[in-house]
Each structure stands twice: as C-alpha cells, then as structure tokens.
Amino acid sequence: MDPEAQPEVTWRPGDRVSSAADYRASLRGRHLAVHLMGERVAEPLDHPVIAPSINAMAATYELATQDPELGSAQSALTGSPVNRFLHVTGSAADVVAQNRMQRRLGQMTGTCFQRCVGMDAINSLFSLTYDVDHAEGTEYHRRFSEWLAGVQRQNLVVAGAMTDPKGDRALPPHAQHDPDLFVRIVDRRADGVVITGAKVHQTGAVNSHWMIVMPTMRLSEADRDYAVVAAVPVDAPGVTYVYGRQSSDERALSDQGIDVGNACFAGQEVMVIFEDVFIPTERVFLSGEWEYTADLVERFTSYHRRSYVCKTGVADVLIGAAAQAAEYHGVIGASHVKDKLVEMVHLNETIYGAGIAASFESFQRPAGNWENDGLLANVCKHNVTRFPYEIGRLAQDLAGGLLVTMPGEAEFDDPALGPLLDKYLATGPDIPVVDRRRILRLIENMTMGRNAVGYLTESLHGAGSPQAQRVQIARQADLPAKQAMARRLAGIDDHH
Amino acid sequence: MDPEAQPEVTWRPGDRVSSAADYRASLRGRHLAVHLMGERVAEPLDHPVIAPSINAMAATYELATQDPELGSAQSALTGSPVNRFLHVTGSAADVVAQNRMQRRLGQMTGTCFQRCVGMDAINSLFSLTYDVDHAEGTEYHRRFSEWLAGVQRQNLVVAGAMTDPKGDRALPPHAQHDPDLFVRIVDRRADGVVITGAKVHQTGAVNSHWMIVMPTMRLSEADRDYAVVAAVPVDAPGVTYVYGRQSSDERALSDQGIDVGNACFAGQEVMVIFEDVFIPTERVFLSGEWEYTADLVERFTSYHRRSYVCKTGVADVLIGAAAQAAEYHGVIGASHVKDKLVEMVHLNETIYGAGIAASFESFQRPAGNWENDGLLANVCKHNVTRFPYEIGRLAQDLAGGLLVTMPGEAEFDDPALGPLLDKYLATGPDIPVVDRRRILRLIENMTMGRNAVGYLTESLHGAGSPQAQRVQIARQADLPAKQAMARRLAGIDDHH
Amino acid sequence: MDPEAQPEVTWRPGDRVSSAADYRASLRGRHLAVHLMGERVAEPLDHPVIAPSINAMAATYELATQDPELGSAQSALTGSPVNRFLHVTGSAADVVAQNRMQRRLGQMTGTCFQRCVGMDAINSLFSLTYDVDHAEGTEYHRRFSEWLAGVQRQNLVVAGAMTDPKGDRALPPHAQHDPDLFVRIVDRRADGVVITGAKVHQTGAVNSHWMIVMPTMRLSEADRDYAVVAAVPVDAPGVTYVYGRQSSDERALSDQGIDVGNACFAGQEVMVIFEDVFIPTERVFLSGEWEYTADLVERFTSYHRRSYVCKTGVADVLIGAAAQAAEYHGVIGASHVKDKLVEMVHLNETIYGAGIAASFESFQRPAGNWENDGLLANVCKHNVTRFPYEIGRLAQDLAGGLLVTMPGEAEFDDPALGPLLDKYLATGPDIPVVDRRRILRLIENMTMGRNAVGYLTESLHGAGSPQAQRVQIARQADLPAKQAMARRLAGIDDHH
C-alpha cells in the first residue's frame, strides 16, 4: 500500500479534482497558516504527522474511482457525477449509500477520513436554507445551491465548521466574558460580512478546500450576531490553523517503521481561528435569523449521528486485527477467544443496524432532499459512545500483554539484539515475528495510540457528547403516546 | 376495551375469516384435546386463562380491519388481500412492513400475539421447497403453494411447530434413548405419512387453524425419518395439547379484577403431542430430504429472529407504564427518572434498529420472495436476549417497592379496609389510587407475572437461545475478510 | 425437609424463645388483624400463603441451635447468649459475623428470612440514642437498653418499621394533603404518646413480636411530630396488617405440589396501619428531636445496605439450580454453560466482597457498638440493585424455555397424560423428569415467581432504591480529596 505512488499529475487550480492524485496536487502550495510542534508547517502534504490524514481523505477520491457506484452519485444540480460526499440526497437509498460508503472507507483506512461533516452540513443546509427562504423571503437557498453547484463541478472537499470553544458552558454566547468565544459577525458591509472567533475540534480542515461555518447550538435573539452560516475558502486571509497534539503522534516523526501501527492513515483535528475574515454576500447562507439555529443543529446532528456508522468499518479492522493476533498466538480456536470475537462483531453490527435503519427510514424535506430518522440516528451515535470502548478492551484482551511491553523498532533492527528478540517473541516456527509485531502495533495504534483518538474519543464526543444524544432521545421518544398505550392496557383510560 | 364486544357473527366453517369476530367463531366447537389445571378444557374460548391469548391473536385480525395497509397485503397467489401474517413477501418493503406490524401489535396487546412463527415458516418454506424441487425434481413447492393459496382464501391462522423436546442435548435424534424425542415419520403410506412425537413451547397452537410441522435442527442421513415438513389441521385426530402453567396464571381464574394486570391479553404456550397422526401426501412438503434441514432452520431463524422486534412494541407499553407510575408519584421531572426512561427507550430502539435494518437489507430468493439479512437478524435477537431484562429492571426501579407489597383487590373492595388503603396509598389529592394500582399491576404483569413470560423468558429462548445466535454470528461475521483488512493496514500482506 | 416436624413444645408466654418450635408456639393465638385475599386470617401459622414466611423466620432460630457460633452471640447487656439478630455488635468481627450468618440463611431458605431490619435498627438506635442523650440530656439510651435487655432475655423477634407511604414524593410530611401519610404523634399524654399513620413494605411484621417504629427520612422542624421512634408490640391495639399480593402466591393455596417451586420458604411483605396506637413513655426512644432523624436514617441504611449480602446466599441456591438444570440437560460441560456459571459466581462474589469489606472496615461508636463503613455498604447495595437481575437472566438462560411452558402438576398426575409427559420431557434414561421439574419450578419461583419478589424487586428497593445509594455515594466519595490528588500530579497545585 503506497498511497503516494500516483501517476504524473497535471491538475491546475480551477480544474476538476478527478482523482486522489489531483486531490493531492490541489492541496500543494496553498500557504496555509498551519502550526504544529512549534513551527509553521511549510507544506502540510510533506509533514510526516499530517500526511497520513491527507492519505485518509484521499481515500474518498480513490473509492470514487475504484467503486463509482458506492463512492459517487449523479448530482441533480449539475447533471454530472460527483463524489458522494458532495451529493444532495435524492432518495432514501442515497442516504443509505452514505452509510455503506462510510463503512467501506473505515475498513480501507482504519481511521477517520474526515469528510462526513461537510457532507452532512451540505444536506442540512440544502433543506434549511429552503425553509428559511420560504418563511422569510430570503434567498439563501439560491445562493447555497449555486455555490454548491460550483463546488460539485470542481469536485472539491468541503469541511463543516461548527463547534465553538463555548467558554463557560453555563452561559449563552452574548453573556460570555469574551464575546468571541463563539464565532460571530463583527461587521456587516455592503458586499458581505466579517467574522471573528474560533472553531475547535475541526476534523480535516487543513485537508479541505472549503469550510462551512455554522452556529453550534440553539440561539436566542440576544445572540443574533452569532447566527451566521457561510462558506469560507480554507486559504482565506485571516484564518489560522493550530494542529492538535495527540497520543503517540511523534512516532510518525522519525523513522520508526512498524511502531507507527498504521503507517498510511490517521485523522486530523485542528483548531481554526478566524480573525476578521471577510465573506462576500453570495457565500452567506444565514445571517442573523437566530430562530432557525436550533433546527439547523438538529438536522445536522441527525445526519451526522448516523454517519458514525463509519466506526463500524474501523472496528472491522480492529476485530480483524484481534483475530489475526489470536491466530498468530495459536488460540483462535479456543472457545473464550471465539466468544470474544463474536461479542465484538455483535456490538459492532448493533451500531451498524441502528445507523442504517435510521438512513432507511428517511423522509423527504420540502427542498426535495432526503433526511434520515432522528431518533434512530441518536440511538446509533449513543451506542457509538459506548461499544467501541468495549470492543477496544476485547481487542486488547486478545492482543495480550505484549501490546504494551514490546521493544521498539530500533531494538529489532539492532544486529545483536534483533535475533534475540525474534527468538523469544516467536509463537511458532512459521509465524514471522515481524507480522506479530505489525498486528500488535496496529491494535496499539487503534486502542491507545494515534487512531484511538478517532476510534474512541471522537466516538464519544463527535457529533455531540453522550448527554446530547440523551436529550434528543428524550425529546423524540414520545412518552405521552407510550403512557397512553400503558393506560389503555391497564384499563385506566377505559374505566374513566 | 372489551374485545368480546362484537357484532353478531354469521361465520360458518369454510367461510373466509374476515374479522376478529369471525375468528372467534371459527375457533368455537372444535373439540380440541386441550388440558389445563387437571381438566380437559371444554371450550378454550370460554376458559379464563386461555381467553386472553385468543384476544391477543384476534388483534391480528383487528389490525387488518383498522389499518389494512399495515395489517394486510395483496397476495400474488390469490390476487386478493390477505392478512399480512399469511403473505409471501414480494419486496423488501414487505419484509419491513412485517416488523412495523409486529411493533404495532406489541403496543396494542402488551404481550405475545403468537402469529409470527407461522408467518416466518410460510416464507421460509416458500423459498426452500422451491429450491428442493429445483435440485431434487420433487413437487413440494407446488403442493405448498396450493395449500397456502387455500389458507389465504380462507384467511386462516397458521402456527409453526418446530421445537422438539430434544432429550439429551448431546445426542442426535436417532441416538436418543427414545426415538420419539423428535417428531418423525413412523409410517409411509400410499396416500401420505404418519408422524409421532411432540413439539414443546408451541406458541398459540390452540388458537390456530393449521400447524406446520418442521424439523428443529440440522439432521444427518441417519435421521432421515425426522426430516419431515407437513401441514396439519389443529383439530387433526391424534393431536393433544397440554397447556403450560405460568407465573400468576391463577389470577385470571377467579374474580381478581385489577390484580390481573393486563385483563385482556396474554400469550399461550402449549406442548403438542402427536400420536400416529396421518398427513395426506398433498400436505407433505419435505419427507426424508435431510440435506435441506440445516438450510430450512437457518432461513426460518433468520426471519424469526428479526421478528422479535415485536418486543419493542411490548416495551413501549412497559416504558409508558413506568413513565405513568413516575407521573403518579410526582417524580417524572427528576433527572434520574428522566435518565432511566431515556435508557429504556435507547435500549428498545437499539433492538428496533437492528431488526428493521435486517428487514431493509432483504434479498430476493429464486422462488421470488424476499428474505432479510441474516447477520443483522441474529444481532437483533441477541440484543432481545439482554435488553428486555434491563428495561424490566428499570421499570421496576421506577415503579417502586409497592409493586411487590401491594394489597390485593379483595382488600381494596373491603368496606372497612378499602378506604384506609386508599387513604394511605394516595400520592396526591387528584390521583386516583385505583389508577396507580392498575399501572403497578401492569408492570408486575410484564416483569414478573403472566406477560413476563413473553417479554422476558421468551425473549431469551424464543427463536433460539442466546448461544444459538452467537454460533450464527460467528458463521456470518466473515472474520477472514476482516483479518485481511487488518493485515493490509498493518502492512503485512503488502510486505510479503 | 419438613420444618413443621418439631418436638412437642411447652413454651408459654413470657418464656424464653429457645428454638424454632418455641418460636412457632409464640406466634400462635395472638389474634392479629391480618387481612389477605378478602378475609381476616384466623391464624397466620396455619395459612398456606403465610406459613412459608414463618418457616423462613424460624430458620433464624434453627441456625442458632445448629450452629451457635454463627447464629448467636454473647450479649453484653444480659451476659447471656442471644440470637445474633438481637445482638449489639461488640467488635468488627461481630459485624462481619452478621454477614456470614445472612449468607448462610439465604442458602438455607432461598428467600428473605425477614429478620435483618430489626437487627440493623437495634444497632443504629443503640448508638443514636446514646448520642442524643449525650447532646440533649434525654434518657432515650437507658430506656432503649432496658427494653432491649428484656427482649434479649426472651430472645424475641424485632421488626423495624421505617418506610412511610410518602404520598407526593416532592413534599415533606407536614405539607402532604393528608398529614397521616407519614407516621406521627397525634397525642402526647403523661404516660406516653399516641401515633397514627402507616408503614408500607413491612418485611416479616406478622412474624415478629415487636416492631420498632422509626422515621423514614431527614426531617425539618416543621415535621417535629413525625420524629418518633418507639417499640410497639406486634399485637398492640389499633394495629392492622394487610398482606401484599405477590406473583404466583396462589400456587401455595391449593395442592399444587412441585409447582410451588420452593415449598417451604417465602418472604412476607405487609402494610401496617396504626390507628391511634398508644405507646408508654418507657418505649419511646425519640420524640420530636427532628435534628437527629437524618443521622438515624444514615446509620440504619449504612448497616442495612450491607445486610443485602443475604442475597448472595439466595443466589448460591439459584446458581446451584442453574448448574443442576444444566447437568440434567447434559450440557454442564459446554464451554458457554460453564462461562455463564462463572459469570453468575463472579457477580455474586462481587456483591459479597463489597458487603463484608464494609463490615470488616467497622469503627466503634461512642456508645460502644461497632458500625460498618458507609461508602462500601452503599456500594454493596448498589450492586445488589443490578447483579441479581443479570444472575436471574443467566439462570433462565441455563434453565431453557421449558421454564415457562411446562405443564402443571395436575397434568403430570393424570394417569393418561402423565406417562406421555414423562416420556417427552425425559432428558436421559436415568434422569427423573420429576427432578427436572422441581429444579425448573425452583428457578421459576426465584426469577419470576414468589421468591423473585425477594431476590429481584426487594434487591432493588429494599434499604433504599438505587438513587438513594447514589446520593450517599456522592456524599461519601470525598471528591475534593481526589481532585487535590489529580491537581498535584498534573502540577497544578504545585506551580501556583
């Protein structure tokens, strides 16, 4: 697997991004202000910590090439094929296809491929801007559709920028000690608006072409200036990216070979700071209509919470790694080992079931696009906040203690030590120790290393922390209807 | 709710069963050999313990009348509408509609309505007989289709009779100390076959018109005589029914009013004994082809394990009852109470998600009918073996200790005691104690009384005990594919 | 096992109760106002529903006879041996011995033996009255000690009466729509007080000689009249008992043999109504000192929550029954069966560990008696609200579906049907079907029948519902100390 091995590329700015190679070319030379490990990164494509996250995003283009039916779709806006991540869903089958694509990409990369936020933002805004226009006489939907059509023609990557720093969680935006703790409009000009603030936990921002800025929560009238939705080029003036430091990220820096675990792929989380960033009117899709922010957040999280089906693809890799380790150890046939693998699969498919059920149960919005069921989407995500930790625990169980005591690559490369290590870590005459090491380092990578960020912690907090799902489940549970069913069978409603 | 209140019925044997009233009429006067509490039951319809189970089955006719789109379907065999429980699925949407119907009936009855086994047997046999005929040159599919068309024209109830007593679980049928421990062909005549044996845990048999006898597990050649599938009228000579004694069933006997919990509805489990029962050739759908029994069991359990979505409808009632109890106690707004209700809903919808996902993911068999995904069906059922117990525990938590210490109906009816009990069990001036009692008795009924059988224990063992699902999940998990994904990302397959 | 088979008894009122036979004799002829199933019970000892609960209580005397070291102790008040349930703990070893005795009695009876509340009330009040006297100059401790010494000399059974009906859970006693919803002093006379109200969920009250009335929660000054602690003879004028109706209780009524499950033993829950009951001053141990009620409740629940170790003894029986069923079915050696038994044992011993750890970690009160650790006691009880449900689920798993579909005793006794049933329910030539039935009926009894009340629902609500433990765990967790540890290691406290 050498994702960098690509044919010569002739892509030029403005060209359609038709392949992973084009995609890489499109990122080069943008001079983004990206900061990591004490330096401004000269070229993210060439940075050993960042490159794996670009590889993961590039996989979304590779899939579209290799399996067009899964990875792309026919756009009703342009009449042409477009990467499925840019597609406005035209049917329930389209919504389901997103989930299938997500699982496949999770299997291909073993990590977060970073492109779902944008996909879900596009679909949420397609219907929301339509509804706002219908109610308010604005023209957000027309603007949004035109912008999106352009993006689709170039087949670009769109990131969604939603999560504000939030300061004191008990206070609304306008009441914070610093008004910038949520992104806001600081100036309204004839030709556009100027925004200031920051977005945290931004997945794949550096690897994108566009960001869609959105409010992070229900706003009230006093927060009118915070009700802003707009598309911003990733390389817009005034935008700064600060890359997050994550578990074991330094292993990518020096030549540590196998110890990296997953040499090709990783996720990306950055903090994005907006300092007086100007956005022309045509790219502003909400501007002060605070009444619609709750609805926007609900639609977005509904889409996005069942997008966490991606983690079932990642878990397929982890389950496979655990089974492979058991095979190397000669215990794959032990009943307790089989039972643990079954449990991992069971938990994983339970997540998958709720996710695609949500997608299958889609309904059509007045704007014409399809949206999945909200209750099942929240149920899906809520299981994602629990089961990956148990799957990870079981993977560590099957991996054995060597997972955390294994000598490093340098010792295995040492001419004196290496043979001793190979001698003592052999589990059979025909099982290469180097492969055992590779599998264990992959499990380490996914359960406590770099990709544990995506598989575990992001599973917990992405698309809203657990309590956010519980609030939504409570709202959508329709307890009064259930109480009426109970009263009927208990003979209460009847006998009154 | 008075399910007995019906218009005058003019149904005659041979007529189509068009309503719940027709259905009741069709059961009367059949002189079945039903044994319960030491007596042969004169007329099951009139027996206070049995009547609630007939009410539950009757609800499947009521639903077809009230909501024909959900409760019925257009048969391709007859060209006419038929109760959905008799329908051969013509699309994935048909498979999904079964789940929707099941949830609704669970909500309507709060118990097992007993008709799913037959529905799932019909669909399994429709495709299996087709495949056997194709391979073996038999004519089982023609026979089955003709029989089924007749049943559909009369709109009758079909039960599936699968589970044999099994004797020593470690031995196959032919090696048991008694050859009758699995149903078998004891005589082959020119015009048909004669069977002997028993089927245990038969749900709703007494309430049906037909039973389809099927083998319970994979058979080998030595078990050829046990490989029999056939349709038997419930009132065939030589068939005896022994009704199971269940928790709190005596409460239905005397006049215990509210204490029954769910006055109208209950499940039914009987043991059916076949003593030299003759079956004419036209109703024999498998006779000795042991090679197909594993496939039959797998198809049937695949359908039937996602049929356990019915329990989510039952749980809707239980969740509603718990919420109602919390409301009567004035604590519905307490955060820990809300949190428990959310957890109950979350677990319940997790089951539902896996179930309808299985149905949505249906594929078409060569016979033309549609069958759900097997892995997700097993995952659904496996969650059903776990979550109802936790939902039940939480319901008991919200109910409070009075659930198990509450005085009986007779004490409340006592002129001296009744007012004292009402005084001390009041939770507010405007909340009728009688309603509090009704809700608590319903929760008792569903978590440790008569309908706990259906909601808990049957959830555990119906359609196969937990380990049976684990075996199937192991078989369908495709671990080698997952191991290959892991090896690829770990760089193993690549570097060799 | 025939607990009624006793030598001739010569016990007379006033005599010391020295044996189970004495105990039974001491209950006879008391003319208590006990109501059950529409009648005033002539003699509880002779009532088939009540007798098993008396048998369970009698086991506490039997144990003291059979194993005096475990079942009795040397009283410091009288200088003589006394049943351990009446003993004031003189050491941590005494507190631990209570737990050991409780587990043993759970094993002997398979149900609630009803005597722990009194034991825990005695020890709570011994220290509390001492502390009140010390602070307030009252003489409650002297009164209490004298009363207790008398009770010890006669070796009587003391019940604790704490739980009030509570009405609207959001309101304190004095603000309820009916002031009697908590027991209160309605008259103060020169020679004593008069109380009115009710206590619900009273375990074993009818089987006791004395009840100690105690407030159920923290009270404020406005609730002064509710702050009453007093000893009341069970047969005091004005006291009425209403027996609770429980799952499957009718099986004890008629001759249902094996179907009862546990023929000898059951628990008892009654509602006790006090109508103007007079209590002489010498038996009043708190009267208006509302400031001490919170402390009393905390001490009592601390003792009582680790008393739920009794359930581990009950679970020993249930685990044994599940293993026995697996043996009868020929699957005791299957790896998944062994694994389930291990899980049951593991959960059960986890409860036991926390309980006896709490007892081992006892401290001495100024009054001289020893009291267990509160945090671990709450942790013990909180696990009791969870694990028995899972143990019960696993027991039902191992029991198989016949648990809820098995024909009743009458059918097995039928000369025609019986042999057929025995034929088909045989699991091997040498395994008596009647024993299989006995084990399955015992599992039914403990997981959804009469003794499920004690093993499951009482485990949930007895000694306080789950949320009550969480509140106490929060109070005793000392989070500030833990935060300081974290700040120290994070370098926070240091660098400031």
Add this chain to the structure above:
Amino acid sequence: MDPEAQPEVTWRPGDRVSSAADYRASLRGRHLAVHLMGERVAEPLDHPVIAPSINAMAATYELATQDPELGSAQSALTGSPVNRFLHVTGSAADVVAQNRMQRRLGQMTGTCFQRCVGMDAINSLFSLTYDVDHAEGTEYHRRFSEWLAGVQRQNLVVAGAMTDPKGDRALPPHAQHDPDLFVRIVDRRADGVVITGAKVHQTGAVNSHWMIVMPTMRLSEADRDYAVVAAVPVDAPGVTYVYGRQSSDERALSDQGIDVGNACFAGQEVMVIFEDVFIPTERVFLSGEWEYTADLVERFTSYHRRSYVCKTGVADVLIGAAAQAAEYHGVIGASHVKDKLVEMVHLNETIYGAGIAASFESFQRPAGNWENDGLLANVCKHNVTRFPYEIGRLAQDLAGGLLVTMPGEAEFDDPALGPLLDKYLATGPDIPVVDRRRILRLIENMTMGRNAVGYLTESLHGAGSPQAQRVQIARQADLPAKQAMARRLAGIDDHH
C-alpha cells in the same frame, strides 16, 4: 513536586537503603545492559523516559518515611522495621495493610509503582518453600529465609520474574520449537545452576536490586528443567534488559512540559533476557520439583490478583481529574455530570471492596505467614479487567473533546499564537487555561497515553488475563455445594 530534590546522599553499596535518596543512589552506576530507542542506556536514572518509573518506585520509600505505619512493618526475620513490600505477613491485618498501602501509592503516583510483584512473590515462596521442604526434605525454606533476611537488612527492592514468552500457547515448554521459550536450567553445577531464557512484561526490573525467577505455569514431569525458582541480582552477568516502547513515551524525551501529563511518574515494562546466568545454590529455591509449580502459581496469583487494588488509587486520581475538568468547565453541578462521577466511584469502590475483603479473609499457612482468600482475589482482579475501561471512558466523557484536539505546549509558548489559544480556550475569567490544559493532559496520559498502559492494559493482563481468573473462579466456586442447596430447596434430595 520535585522528586529529584533530595538532601545530599552518602549511601554506599552494602548500606541499608533508608530513604528515597538512598534508593536513587543505590541504582546509580550499575552498568546494566538496558536498551531503549536504539541505544544502550548509559544510566537509567538520567534517562528521561526511565526516570519517571524510578520516581514511582522511589515513592515506596517515601511513603515508608512519611507514614511508617502504612509503608513499613516489623520483620519477624530480623526483628527490625522493613519496608512493607519486603515484609512476610504475620496476620490478616498485615495482608489488609498491603492493600491500603497500594491504594495510597496509586493515589501518590497515578501509575504503577512496580513493587507488588516482588512482595507477592516473597510471601508465596515463604509458604511454598516451607511446604516443599516438609514434603521433600529439601532446605529451600532455610535458604529463602536467609536470603530474605539479608535483603530485609539492606531494605532492597525485589522484583518477581514470572512471565515467560510462551511461544505457541497450545504447547508445554518442552514441546516448543525452541526449548528456551520458557526459562530453564541448562546446566547443573556443584555450586549452583545455570539458566537461560527470557521473561517478558517485567514490571520495574531495571529499578530493582533483585529478581526472583519463577515458573509461569503448572508444569509436568517432562518440564522438570523449567521448574526453577531462584534469586538473581539485577546486575548479574548475562542479563539484558530491553525496554518496551509505549504509547506517547517520546513526549518525555524533549521538553514538552505540560503535554507529558504526569511529569513525575510512569510505569516500566521490560523484557529480560537470561543468557547462561549462573545462580549459586544458596539462592536456588526450587530446582526440578515440578509437582509444586501449579501450587506456586496459584499462591502467587492469589496474592497478586488482590494486589490490583492499587488501581483504585490510580482511579482516585483519574476521578479527581475528571471532577476537576468538570469544575473548570462550569458543569460540576449538572446532574448527568454528578451521576457519572458517582458511577466512577461506585465501580472503583466495588473493586476495592472485593480486594480488601480477600485480604481480610486471610488464613495462616503452616509456614506461619498469612494468605488472602483466593476466590475473592480472583473476583477482584476480574473486575479490574473491566471497570477501569469504563471509568476511563467516563473520564474522557467528562474531559470533553479537547482532550484529543488540544494544541501542544510549543504553540502555547509561541508569543503570537499563545495569547490567541489562551483567549479561545478560556472557560471563565478566573480559570487559568494552563490548569485546564494540565488536567486534560493528565486524563489523556491516563486513558490513552503513557499511564494508560498501567491503568488499562496492565489491568487487563497483569497477574493473568481475564480468562485465567475465570478458570480459577470456576475451580473455587464449589458448584456441587450450591447444587446441593438447590436440590434441597427443590425437594429433590429429600424425596429420594
């Protein structure tokens, strides 16, 4: 906290190690062959990756100084005080004190302090050598006691070396493709034995003075040469140490300040290779008596599995960190936050309860020392393989997503970026962002960084992987006794 800040040390080889400063001095200049990151480490004390593990071990001396009652004991062998880790238990209270000391050290260090294996090995061998001598007429106990007395006089650190590489898990030592996959005697000389092999997952070996080599499992006669127990000086000729590479270990290398999470403390896991290491007869404590190896392993694991109570001390830090994070975020009062903290405490104390219950329930061996209960010890450890993962998940829940997206130290130190980051990551005007960062990095360290190794994976595999406990629980559960209890109550044993 600056563990290196110590008074001047005058310790010389052979002196008693009386303080943490002495201890550090005793480690310096030993010229161990320690390999890490491609180099032979010149001096482990000075290596930034290794030093934190020495700090953690040093805390065991600090505690003995600061709290002698907890950290030390009076040796019956020498008549003098000795660090409690070297003490032969003289009472149940001594066994309990070990657990209390372990929890305290977990709280002090937030990681594995590495000294328990030696303590548990000492106590296991004290009784085992006695029993072997008694049965076989050997003099192992005398040798062991003399050696131990010498170690106690110098107050040294003893490591236990048990886990062999094991090769193919399905084969015994002598049947492996390489006979060295378990440590074995390769030569028996007049004055001693020579061993070859390796021990993996060696906790704290580099930080110790002595290692006790022990077999890792039950051996048969064919494995006689593998039945060797002996004391080896850590700096014996022929011993090589290969340090394990662990999650985020590089953060300790360069100057990454806060990002290290826990600047002072970490665990240590190395692989130890023995190449023809000579051991004089006086330090050989078993040599070929294969019959006793199962018993040795069982005694050691019994002690060691309840030693995992140490993790409750570590969890106290993690719970405190989560609470501190919630306080910084202004949500400590939210009901769902409080509930999660309660759950963490509940799980943690559940582990503690089983652990100290095991210790309280100690019994005396013929050798005179006390040993904890085995069943409860296995139950304790089995909970340790589960609950820390859930506690870690909840800690990550309360930490929030910034846990894995936070910029690194270098960016905060940047004069331009730093103020921006501080601006946007402020959660209130009075809460220093630097402290928020410190707490989040500590939680990262403990749940997916360096100390996650000790808190999570070692909790899973240390002292035996989960299945090892299940095997022991099965052996110690005494199912036949439980079955007899069930049969008695079911009336089975009685009626035969």
